[in-house]
Amino acid sequence: MSIESDRIGNLKGWKLDPFDELQRVWKAINDGALLGVPHIVGRASVRNGMVSGLEMDVILHGSEKELSFRDGDEVYFIIPARPEEGIEGLYVKLDRILRESQ
């Protein structure tokens, strides 16, 4: 297992605690991993380069899918989540996707 962060894009930072938000859905990710491939699906509000809102849920798919698109200040995303990557691993993926969208 190896994840390495590679920051690109114009995201300046977060106005909320992303780790808190990810911890909130962690049980669903773990429970879901027993049945399929859990993904976080949701949207982030990005204004002036700062993430100011984040809503997400956990859904299951049969295989890993990653998708994101931007609509004005909103970024919609679906990101596969693996329990073994931990909250930090999932954060690194989310951060990369939001950066790429800017």
Added chain:
Amino acid sequence: MKRKSTTVSINTSKERVEAALNDAPSFITNWPYVVRVSVKEGLKAEIMMPRFMFKFRDIYKFNHHADYNSHIYDGTGERGHMSLVVTLKEWQKNINAVLELSYQGKGEFWLGKTLQNFVESIGSVLKELAENRPVQEQIQSQRSATGEIAVNMDFSNPMTVAEFLAKSRMVHSGLHIIGEKGLFDLIGELRATINDRPLYISGITNDGTSSFKVLLDGSQILAIEYRGAEGMKTVKVENDDEARKAVDIASEIKGTYMINVWVPVGGV
């Protein structure tokens, strides 16, 4: 009378310097060659230089006076009189403390260089007491930029964690059972296979109800956060008291956790 002076630049607030100066017993205990302190009947301190260095020994009774920017420590001994005046000046973000030490009495004629060393040592002590920087921090400041990112991490500020992760890679992942006070055993196991000095270890239970984050430099805990049934506890270690709290928090952690270990990979 012999007078010697020195100036020290202190990198902290005026309040912290004042606090160090107002605690006269602690301040004077830390003057060089102080071998006895008593506060039973006023503040008394014995200053004795080792015989092989310089024959100087006296017991002083100290009085401390302060006004808005200066402090005077007036010591009356059996063989002489010693007086220290500390004047504070604010300069940009630093405090400059000017220390003037005067001595009149036995051995005065011989005390020129010794007195200069003495006042310079007192200046260093004041700086140390006011800044109260643990020595680990001073050593770390000489280390690489990756180390600095780690040192700056404060779990009560998620952005510092984000900054750290932005320049890090995960080097270990696995489910671990942590027994009573077993986090230290786990750290030992991880240290046996991972050579990087700064390590960020995070753990979370399957149901997400308990989690922890520990930042280590070598074997030292620099910061720790633990979320459990009783809420969240966070400490960034900057002094001995916080070091003790960090160890206490680490001792509370037990259970089955998914553990991830991250190390910095460099860059700015």
Added chain:
Amino acid sequence: MIRNMNSYPLYDDGKHKVFWLGIEESEDEKGILTNQYLVVDGDEAALIEPGGFFVFSRVLKNVSSIVPPTRIKYLMYSHQDPDVVAGLNLWFEYAPLAKFVISDLWVRFIPHMAVLSAGRTIGIPDKGANFKLGNSSIKAVPSHYLHSPGNFSFYDEKSGILFSSDIGAAAFPEGEWYLFVEDFNEHVRHMEGFHKRYMSSTTALNAWVRNVRKLNPKVIAPQHGAIFRNNDIGKFLDWLNSLEVGIDVFEKEFYGD
């Protein structure tokens, strides 16, 4: 709270030096201040009773101002109490060339400090051993059952300083601290309770005193309390000889008739 961050030179002949390394009082141990000592001979140093976690910063700072920690050849532990050994894993990092010296009895416990110490630990046999430091020698003097069953004092032959572990330990009254014993009779009041309860055996104490008289130390420097010099050394050894300690005192109280 007493805290002295300075070191104090106890001996210096130009080539061989001994320093006391400051003290601090923890909130939980009012009056019980731990002493640490550094012996330097030429390019090599030995840290005697390196101390617990909470004193590490101060001890490292003071050691570093005298010699680089890489010059520390020995970290010498009299016994296994936490206030002696709890900083071991930190010293493992900061004194990378040092060997840990401790009674053979306690070697197997070191891995419990989260330290992988293979190859870096020297177990002292029960009868003691000599450790070469530069051109000098430090003798590990048996002090078993005083109070630990595997306990050593360390005698620096060149300076004549005997680092006596917990033997001679004293608790200072609040608001008072001194580095050297000046009034022996007054100082006894601060030592007596500790010795009676913590030292295990009067026989062991008498054997230690007999052995130390042969060494004829110039200074006795305990891990807690104040340092004995000059005439106070004789008074201290005589006082120890007169003491009944440990199970010899408390058998009845603890176990009944």
